[in-house]
Amino acid sequence: MIIKLAVLLPFLMAALIPLVHKHIKREHIGWFVLAVPIVLFIIISSFIPKIADGNTYIHTLEWIPSLGINFTTYLDGLSMIFGLLITGVGSLVILYSNFYLSAKELLHHFYCYLLLFMGAMLGVVFSDNVLVLYTFWELTSVSSFLLIAFWHHRKASRAGARKAMVITVSGGVAMLVGFLMLYAITGTFSIRELVAQVDTIQQHDLFIPALICILLGAFTKSAQFPFHIWLPDAMEAPTPVSAYLHSATMVKAGIYLVARMTPIFGGAETWFWTITVVGVITLFWGSFNAVRQNDLKALLAYSTISQLGLIMSLLGVGSIALAFEFDEAATPIFTLAGFTALFHLINHSTFKGALFMMVGIVDHEVGTRDLRRLGGLLPFMPLTFSIALIGSFAMAGLPPFNGFLSKEMFFTAMLSLQEANVFSIGSMATWIPVVAWLASVFTFVYCMIIIFKTFFGTYHPERLDKEAHEPPFGMLISPFILVALVVLIFFFPNVLVHYILTPAMASVYPTLPLQEITPYVSWWHGFNLELFMTLGVIVLGIILYKTKRYWSYVYTFIQPRNSFNALYEWVITTTEDGSQRLTNKYMNGYLVHYFTYIYIIFVGIIGGYFVLSGAFRFDPSNDATVETFELMVVCIVAIAAVALLFSKSRLTSVFLNGVIGYGVAFFFIVFRAPDLALTQLVVESVTTALFLVSFKYLPDIKPEIASAAQKWRNGIIAVSVGSLVTFIGLTIINYEKFEPISRYFEDSYELAGGKNIVNAILGDFRAFDTMLEVVVLFIAGLGVYTLIKLRNRKEASDVEDK
Known part of the structure; x- marks a missing residue:
């Protein structure tokens, strides 16, 4: 029950902010909000010892039980990792925001959006029902849209927010289709029950379509190639948003989904190939493009894409372990990839969150993130340099930082493909580690760019908007906590393994023995191939960094007009232009034309189907006798209708x-x-x-000027529609293939306690429909009220100006 309250608490606080922000000083509202993630982090942390002992916690709140849709929270090792990241990094981001954002900003809007996002992310990772998960999933897209477009006066912010929402929501819809396919196979929306029916799912014809649809949702949310294009544009958001959404939480939702679905789809060849290949391509493409960036946030955006590809590829390789029964010698080799994915997930959140905050500090204090204007900041910002150094070296995979441990294990996992005798891997076992290694080389290069282009070289104060200096101490607290974790994890990794990673492994590999698949993490494994690969990354990375001006021309081969961004813009522009042209053709202001289109489509589709299927059936022998007075009323109505046409x-x-x-x-x-x-x-x-x-x-009244052909056309349409509706009514009376639904509503008193069938239908049977109609009217009323208020304010302002 307490986990369900933890999910709802951010929403409750978000609803409270508009009511109380006027009574709190604008610069203090962040401190008021900070209590929420801290409390949630403490609550989730209290479960760590119990989860480490193998316990899980489930609580169900019935929502629509007749459809199998209930708000069921499920706390296990996997959801706990993400819950700790969401609330822990969220606490640090809000603390950082208190010093980063100006009091002149609409802070109550910012924190309201941030809390909505936090609650949505907690809902995603703690939901056991896939439809509830989907609801929260799309809410993350909506709230991230609001956060990315927070500075809505900027065109780039609005465009970045729209791109992020279009791509992630489209993937979310595909994911929903996949969930519905799983329901069609199993008859349940519960993830735990889906895992229990894995054999049934994998043998069904819908297995591959469901797999592909769910991966589309995961890939779009986690910015996997070729859906990665939304993440760099989303960097138009304030830096705290980038540090939270785009390094630790939102982009990890796709990672969570793949890890959560691995017990269901893991072991399938399509699952392995799709995730591994897409992940490796994303890893390389992100690191390769990060090197060419001149904006520090854009560089970090592409580095995030690359790191997400690394984690995704590890989850793909780790799924091999579920392709065969447990083998004491082979299985730990493949589960190492899944373990490394979870390990690097945590490591990435620490060093990347610190780096984003570092970039925010640089931008905040000198007024630019452009590498062409930066340089020589070390003497003026030594503390900020320390954050950049630790974060960059951790991302590059150098000791003594946590990134070194997971990078070495990443190399081991990729090399283990050569030992996998499944899925006919063959030569793929060679090129996948090679591509992964090349991506690591470019990772090293862009990490050197962050350090040396920003803090070394010549200081040019005339290129900067402000004189360089350290930020307020409060702005350094959050990134220093993150870089401290980077170092601590390197020296004490097995504390994290025992309490956090081992329970998560039980969620990803529920059928395998934990003690056999969880490795002991050590920072020294002797002189092995992985160490030599790391040394090769350092040597080649230094060479490429030093000679960048000689080989960077390769980026000119990728013309902007041939990029995925250009394809996205072409699709959006073509769709908008096409819809505008189509709309202009039929939205011409003539009501008669609108009815003509509607009725022609109605007659064509409905009437055509009835005719082709032979559904029309008439049997007037059992019909009631038509009384004379009824015929008289019919004639009166018909005469009035015809006369109305000729009225002047x-x-x-x-x-x-x-x-x-x-x-x-x-x-x-x-x-x-x-x-x-x-x-x-x-x-x-x-x-x-x-x-x-x-x-x-x-x-x-002006007489309509219509040709004889138009009058005949209108008459034919009118007679066709009236005849079709009449024939359908007569057919329904004599249609006996299915039981009439009216018989169900005849029991309204027993089912709903209402003696009036019509009232029972409106108030009970279609209560949701009625409720939504009321909501629509309420929203329309709010709109009218708002317009009236704005008009009154404008009129008052005009009077004052005069």
């Missing part, structure tokens, strides 16, 4: 329209539907009164 007086038109409405109401009375009759009478009376009241505001 507005008063006559209103009168004939009322005759039609009251005639229909008469039929409701005859057929014993008093509620509908009363509604119809009220609507007709009010409509007629409104018409009469508004006469003086209406333009004069």
Whole structure:
């Protein structure tokens, strides 16, 4: 229950901020918000010893039990890692934001968005029901959109937010389709129950389609190639947002999804090849493009893409362990990849979060992130340099920092592919480690760029907006805590292994013995191939860094017009232009044309289907006798409808329209539907009164100039629609293939406690529909109220100006 409250607490605080921010000084609101992630971090941390002992915690709150949709929270080793990252890094980011953001900003908006995102991420990692997970998943996209576009006066911020939302939401929809396929296979939305039915899932025809759809969701969220293009543009967000969303949390949601789904899809050849190949390509492409960047945040964005590819490829390689039964000699070799993925996940969050904060400090204090303007900052910013040095060396995989441990294990995992005798790996076992090694070389190069281009060289104060100096001490606290963790993890890695990583391994590999698959982490393994690969990375990396001006021309071969960004822009532009042209063709301001389009499509699709399928059935022998007075009313309504077409007086038109409405109401009375009759009478009376009241505001009636062909066309459409509706009604009366749904609603008193069927349908059977209709009206009312208020303010302002 406490985990469910932990998920809801950020939402409650986000709802509270608009109510209390006026009573709190603007510069203090961040301290008010900081209590939320700290409390949540303490709560989740209290479960560490229990989770390490192999316990898990489940709590269910029924939501829509008839559909199998319940808010079920599940705390195990895997969700605990992400919960600690979300709340721990979130605490440091909010602390950093208190000193980074100006009091002139709309801080109550910023922290409200940040809390929404935090709650959504906690909902993703703690949800056991995949539909609830999807709900939170899309909420992360919405809240990240608001955070990326926080400086909405900038065009680049708005464009980056839109790109991030379009790509991640599109992948999320594909993921939803995959979840629905899993439900079609198993009949459950619970992840735990899906894992229990893994054999059924893997033998089903929908296995591969579900796998691909779910991976689309994971790849788009975690910026995997070729969906990586949204992450660099998202760097337009404030630096605290980048440090939180794009290094430790949002981009890790896809990683979480792959790790959580590994027990279901792991061991499948398609799962292994797709994740491994996409991950390795992303690893190389991100590191290769990071070297060419001149903006420090853009460089870190591509480095994040690269590191996410590294983690993703490790999860792909680690899935091999589920392809065969446990082997005491072979299985630990392959599960090492999965372990390394989780280990590097934590390491990356520490050093990358520190680096983003370092870049924010540089930008905040000197006014630029452009490497072409930076240089020589070491004498002026030695503390900031220390953060950059530790974070960069950790990312480059150098000792004594945590990145060295996971990078060595990464090399070991990639080399282990040569020992895998599954999936016909063959030559792939050679080129995958080679590509991974080359990517590590470029990683080393861009880490050197961060250090030497920013802090060494010649200091040019005339290129900077501000004179270089250290930031306020408060801005250094968060990155120093992160770099301290970078060093501590290197010297005491097995504390992390025992309490955090081992329980997570149990979630990824639930059928394997933990004591056999969890390695002992050591910073020295002797003179092995992995060590020589690291030495090769350092040597070749230094050479490439020193000679960059001689080989950087290779980047000119990649023209902007041939990039994935250009493809995205072309798709967006083409779609918008095409939709605008199509819209302009039918949205021409003539109501008669709109009805023509609607009715033609209705007759064509519905009528065509009924004709082709032979669904029309007429058997008037059992129909009730039509009384004379009923025929008279029909004739009256028909005559009034036809006469309305030829009316040249507005008063006559209103009168004939009322005759039609009251005639229909008469039929409701005859057929014993008093509620509908009363509604119809009220609507007709009010409509007629409104018409009469508004006469003086209406333009004069102008006879429509229509050709004979247009009149015949309109007449044919009218007769076709009326005939089709009549025929469908007659068919339904005589259709006996399925039981009429009316029989279900006849039991309204027993099912809903309502004696009036219509009221029971509106209030109970379709209560959600009715509720949403009320919500729509409420939102429309808020919009009208807001417009009126804004207009009044503008008028008051105009008066003051005069």
